[in-house]
Amino acid sequence: MTKVKKTVHSKNFVYICVAIVSCMSTIFGFNLGAILSSKVRLINVFMLEVYNVDSMINTFLLGALVGTFLGGRLVYDTGRLQSLLGAFTFGVIGQSISLMSPTFSTLFISEFAVGAAFGVYLISSVSYITEISPSSHRGACSSLVAVFFTLGLLLSSILRDVIPNYGFSCVSGIVLFSLPLLVYAYLRLPDSPRWHALTGASDKALTELIKLRVSTSEAARELAAINECILGEERGMALFFRSPVFRSVVWFFIFISIACQFSGMAILPYMSLQLIKSFQSAITLGVISHTPQSDINFVFLSFILLSAFMGAVFTFFTVDKIGRKKLFLFSVFSNEIIIAVIYVLLYGHFRELGQYVVVPLMCLFVFGSTVSLTLVLTVLSSELLAVKGREFGLTVIYLFNFAAVMMGMYFFHRAEQSLGLLMLLSFFLIAGAFLFSLIYSGMPETKDKLLESMENTIFNGRNLLAIKSDSRD
Numbered sequence: 230m231t232k233v234k235k236t237v238h239s240k241n242f243v244y245i246c247v248a249i250v251s252c253m254s255t256i257f258g259f260n261l262g263a264i265l266s267s268k269v270r271l272i273n274v275f276m277l278e279v280y281n282v283d284s285m286i287n288t289f290l291l292g293a294l295v296g297t298f299l300g301g302r303l304v305y306d307t308g309r310l311q312s313l314l315g316a317f318t319f320g321v322i323g324q325s326i327s328l329m330s331p332t333f334s335t336l337f338i339s340e341f342a343v344g345a346a347f348g349v350y351l352i353s354s355v356s357y358i359t360e361i362s363p364s365s366h367r368g369a370c371s372s373l374v375a376v377f378f379t380l381g382l383l384l385s386s387i388l389r390d391v392i393p394n395y396g397f398s399c400v401s402g403i404v405l406f407s408l409p410l411l412v413y414a415y416l417r418l419p420d421s422p423r424w425h426a427l428t429g430a431s432d433k434a435l436t437e438l439i440k441l442r443v444s445t446s447e448a449a450r451e452l453a454a455i456n457e458c459i460l461g462e463e464r465g466m467a468l469f470f471r472s473p474v475f476r477s478v479v480w481f482f483i484f485i486s487i488a489c490q491f492s493g494m495a496i497l498p499y500m501s502l503q504l505i506k507s508f509q510s511a512i513t514l515g516v517i518s519h520t521p522q523s524d525i526n527f528v529f530l531s532f533i534l535l536s537a538f539m540g541a542v543f544t545f546f547t548v549d550k551i552g553r554k555k556l557f558l559f560s561v562f563s564n565e566i567i568i569a570v571i572y573v574l575l576y577g578h579f580r581e582l583g584q585y586v587v588v589p590l591m592c593l594f595v596f597g598s599t600v601s602l603t604l605v606l607t608v609l610s611s612e613l614l615a616v617k618g619r620e621f622g623l624t625v626i627y628l629f630n631f632a633a634v635m636m637g638m639y640f641f642h643r644a645e646q647s648l649g650l651l652m653l654l655s656f657f658l659i660a661g662a663f664l665f666s667l668i669y670s671g672m673p674e675t676k677d678k679l680l681e682s683m684e685n686t687i688f689n690g691r692n693l694l695a696i697k698s699d700s701r702d
């Protein structure tokens with residue numbers, strides 16, 4: 230008979246694990262924000278045109294696309310923790326090289342590498358946090374990845390004058406920040422017990438669960454539920470093709486993701502300066518400032534990034550209290566109202582009024598968009614995917630999101646010139662209405678529900694909506 234070594238841990242150990250993993254996303258947010266914050270340096274040092282600087286964002290996204298594609302299989306084979314640590318290490322190295330890069334080719338390759346590392350990190354971290362978190366705080370734990378990612382974006386804006394001029398100091402600070410996280414994670418963090426169970430290491434899974442739960446009996450009950458859900462040989466892609474239930478869940482989140490992107494949740498904040506330029510009188514108030522070197526208003530950029538950070542923080546504090554579905558519906562509905570108000574201001578030529586309200590409206594839109602994207606990308610999709618296909622499902626969902634953002638960046642200016650801004654806002658409104666109806670009619674509430682309980686309910690009822698009538702925890 231195998232004896233499980235008794236391990237005594239604080240009940241807060243699982244939250245320490247979640248915080249350590251989530252902190253790692255700060256590096257990736259800082260890297261993405263540094264591209265915009267260092268725009269003047271990119272133009273002066275590498276002789277890039279303003280338009281070509283946007284291609285650096287696309288380089289990061291292209292790397293994320295490749296990293297996501299490869300990361301699903303990597304997480305499937307090596308586990309959540311090893312993939313996580315490897316991705317974070319490569320992300321730190323790539324970010325350091327990017328800050329110190331002497332040539333454009335070095336900068337280009339390093340940004341692609343950081344993007345690829347981010348793709349792997351996103352899949353592994355979201356899967357890991359979802360699978361180790363207690364059901365009562367799983368939403369808050371999962372959303373913490375977005376909190377630290379947006380914090381990295383905000384820090385890059387605050388340090389915009391430091392990054393271009395003190396590259397070595399920035400690299401030193403990044404290394405000093407990252408090294409303790411990496412060492413602690415390598416020495417102390419347990420791997421996902423669900424991944425151990427999937428690979429046939431039930432004893433190891435129980436050992437890890439004992440570390441993460443307050444009692445051995447709770448860990449044993451959870452392991453029994455996990456073992457019930459992993460019966461059968463199909464995993465990953467095989468499960469997708471052989472299980473119509475799992476396939477329907479993946480397609481549902483693909484439609485949710487596409488609707489989010491088509492409603493402007495990612496592209497509209499990124500192109501927000503184009504919207505503000507429509508209010509020409511706002512220039513006289515200093516809302517938009519132009520210099521020969523850069524067309525970015527860093528004050529407005531800081532407000533946008535602060536709104537994104539506050540949206541992630543708001544999600545962190547409310548997702549387990551209000552519930553996922555209500556919070557999602559609220560954020561989508563508020564965005565619809567904001568777009569409708571902007572449409573009326575543009576259509577009615579209320580430029581005198583618009584110059585005062587457009588910036589606060591855009592900040593509120595970014596706030597709501599961050600709430601929605603946090604729920605989709607870090608909370609709901611991972612919760613409702615079956616444990617045997619979680620990596621594959623997240624891979625497909627993230628691929629669609631990254632591809633949609635890249636397509637939005639490519640087509641936004643063309644669509645605005647050919648269709649006009651009013652028609653574009655109408656398209657966002659229609660997509661948002663479709664998203665609202667999709668959430669209202671098809672999204673179940675997952676607050677306080679065990680992962681395995683939801684999975685069994687979905688597969689037994691052969692529908693996501695079966696969770697609505699299931700009252701078990």
